[in-house]
Amino acid sequence: xxxxxxxxxHEIRNRFERQRDQAAKRRVTFGYRERRRALRDLSDAIRQNxxxxxxxxxxxxxxxxxxxxxxxILPLQQEIRHTLKHLKRWMRPSWRSPSLATFGTxxxxxxxxxxxxxxxxxxxxxxxxxxxxxxxxxxAGNSAIVKPSEMTPATSSLIALLxxxxxxxxxxxxxxGGVDASTALLELPFDHIFFTGSPEVGRIVMQAAGKxxxxxxxxxxxxxxxxxxxxxxxxRAAEWVTFxxxxxxxxxxxxxxxxxxxxxxxxxxxxKLRARIAEAYGEGPASANLTRMVNARHADRVAGLIEDxxxxxxxxxxxxxxxxxxxxxxxxxxxxxxxxxxxxEIFGPVLPILEYEHLSDVIDRINxxxxxxxxxxxxxDKRRIERIVQSTSSGGVGINLTVMQFTHxxxxxxxxxxxxxxxxxxxxxxxxxxxxxxxxxxxxSPLPIxxxxxxxxxxxxxxxxxxxxx
Ligand code: NAD
Numbered sequence: 001x002x003x004x005x006x007x008x009x010h011e012i013r014n015r016f017e018r019q020r021d022q023a024a025k026r027r028v029t030f031g032y033r034e035r036r037r038a039l040r041d042l043s044d045a046i047r048q049n050x051x052x053x054x055x056x057x058x059x060x061x062x063x064x065x066x067x068x069x070x071x072x073i074l075p076l077q078q079e080i081r082h083t084l085k086h087l088k089r090w091m092r093p094s095w096r097s098p099s100l101a102t103f104g105t106x107x108x109x110x111x112x113x114x115x116x117x118x119x120x121x122x123x124x125x126x127x128x129x130x131x132x133x134x135x136x137x138x139x140a141g142n143s144a145i146v147k148p149s150e151m152t153p154a155t156s157s158l159i160a161l162l163x164x165x166x167x168x169x170x171x172x173x174x175x176x177g178g179v180d181a182s183t184a185l186l187e188l189p190f191d192h193i194f195f196t197g198s199p200e201v202g203r204i205v206m207q208a209a210g211k212x213x214x215x216x217x218x219x220x221x222x223x224x225x226x227x228x229x230x231x232x233x234x235x236r237a238a239e240w241v242t243f244x245x246x247x248x249x250x251x252x253x254x255x256x257x258x259x260x261x262x263x264x265x266x267x268x269x270x271x272k273l274r275a276r277i278a279e280a281y282g283e284g285p286a287s288a289n290l291t292r293m294v295n296a297r298h299a300d301r302v303a304g305l306i307e308d309x310x311x312x313x314x315x316x317x318x319x320x321x322x323x324x325x326x327x328x329x330x331x332x333x334x335x336x337x338x339x340x341x342x343x344x345e346i347f348g349p350v351l352p353i354l355e356y357e358h359l360s361d362v363i364d365r366i367n368x369x370x371x372x373x374x375x376x377x378x379x380x381d382k383r384r385i386e387r388i389v390q391s392t393s394s395g396g397v398g399i400n401l402t403v404m405q406f407t408h409x410x411x412x413x414x415x416x417x418x419x420x421x422x423x424x425x426x427x428x429x430x431x432x433x434x435x436x437x438x439x440x441x442x443x444x445s446p447l448p449i450x451x452x453x454x455x456x457x458x459x460x461x462x463x464x465x466x467x468x469x470x
Contacts, residue, residue: 006177009184012145015173016188019116019143022170027113030141030171032091036084038138038167042131043080045166046073049158053127056154060126062292062326067247072127075407079132082409082426083139090139090430093439100469104445111434113141114215115191120182120205122197123149123294124251124347130159133194133217134172136429142192143171147185150178151294190214192433196253197221198345199370199418206421217422217432219253220415221345224372226256226402227362227388229379230264236400237378238272241351242280244376244402246329249291250349251298254374254396254403257345258335258352260362266355270331274318277329284321285328292325293348299325302348306330309339309352320349359384366392373419376402395419 007015046053050073057063057072096107117137121130130148137144146163148156153176160174167173175181186193186208195205196219209216228237245256261269281287293299303322310316314335320328327349335342335352342352356362366375375394379385389397395415396405406413412423422432450458 006181007175009187012175012181012184013188015169015175016116016145016185016190018170019145019173022143023113023115026141026143026171030113032088035087035139035141038171039080039084039087039135041166042135042138043077045162046076046131049162052158053155056158057126057152059154060123060152061249061251061294063248064289064291067289067291071247072125076128076131076135078407078409079128079135079425079429083135083430086427087139087430090427100465101447102440102445104443104447106441106443108439108441110437110439111140111431112437114433114435115142117142117144117192117194117433118185118188118190119144119146120185120193120195120197121146121148122253123151124248124253126152126155127159129196129219133196133424133429133433136424137194137433138172139430140433142433144173145185145190146172146174147182148174148176150176150181188212192216194424194432195219202420217414217424218420219413219422219424220373220418220420221253221347222370222372222415222419223257223345224254224374224376224394225362225366226259226376227359227378228259228261228265228269229359229377229381229384230262231380231384232262232265232269232378233380233400234265234269234272237269238276240378240400240402241273241376242276242329244398245351246277246281246290246349247403249293249327250351251291251294251347252403254406255347256351256374256376256402257372258342258354260354260356260365263355263357266353270317270353273331277318277331281329283328285323285326287328290326290328290349293327294325296325298348299327302327302346302350305341305344305346305348306332306350309335309341312336312339314339314341314352317353359387363388363391370418371395371416373415374398374403374405 054065054068057068093108093110119133130146148159156176160176163172163174189212192215193209194217199220202218202220281290314332317331317333320330330350333353371393373395376398377385377388398405409426412428413425414420414423
């Protein structure tokens, strides 16, 4: 495997300038055919290196092979396939009919490349969250500098190698490294920044973008609540909560962060949840189906959340145990607002269960907190589901399932305010990396008859128009 390449700020600027120097030419030369070729090349590179990708993710945080295939490789290939299938339509200029004032003109919207884009990725899905945005970026005709996360070094350097073998650096280049590299990149006048990561770093990115007025897409995180209603299908809820919360050891931006469980079904639901967890992951933290926490710092952080909660009176319903950086699925209850677990994004295999009686209390609590990236509802009562959806805001909603909203190619994926700005995937991703340029062509506009000087005839005409418009 290639040695980590952490270029100096000077080298980073050089790479940026090489891409920027080509930007005007690329607008002409990087058309439909060339973009398709680039996407196919990316797809081939991934296919040919599947074994290396699986090995890198195992090395970085013990991710099971099946999970890497299901949650990294297949969704990335599906994003490429979907884009290849629809790119021609997305790129096609669209025509708009005129208004009264623009009668006699033709109006067109063209989706044009933004230019040189920066993609900053997190570590939790290190492949798809770096290369998924790249698919949209290339489809929209841009060049890109990709900065993967320093926390998953094996995957990061594999991405750097694959990209350097697949694309010329004037089109795509990878900058490896951590905060220093990111900071050096954020000083450059990119046309668009696509950032995936924590809300805290999202603020830093947006401030940097503000200095050069780069447009941004911010894919952030937060605490995604899950409501288990009194008439939920409890087997189904237990199955999907286990999958959404404990895959990737809970290191998922849209994992259920905590549960609100109706008092009437709480005991029965917890029994089913425990049984489902035991079936999927056995007892303790040793299961081969369980991903590790990405590093000791994060394992300590999650262990610290549990300790803080129990010190302050929370009860452990299921102790997953810890072995190094492996933490087993852990359920806790009696969580109160002064506990860290009730305030910080958990991002690990710890699931607080909060009991409720009145739905309005749950809705008030959700609305008192930052708008989440995801909201999950398990219920069979359509009116109650609709009431929750209508009276809250979140990036997306999952009803009787978890996390799958990420994989739907025709849905926008993104947050709202603290959980994110803008959207990714499919056509939404293509649009994030495109500038929608308005082009208005005069054909036989009669408007000059109203140009100054405003004599009596023109005033009467304006009067007539006003009357006509009501
Ligand atoms: P992070 O914000 O710590 O890091 C993300 C990226 O930013 C990394 O490449 C890192 O090197 C860089 N970075 C870190 N500190 C920086 C700084 N001070 N200045 C500039 N760049 C900096 O996030 P993470 O720990 O890698 O990922 C976890 C977070 O990401 C969680 O909050 C999670 O919810 C969120 N997330 C969101 C999505 C989404 O699609 N919305 C997906 C995955 C993760």
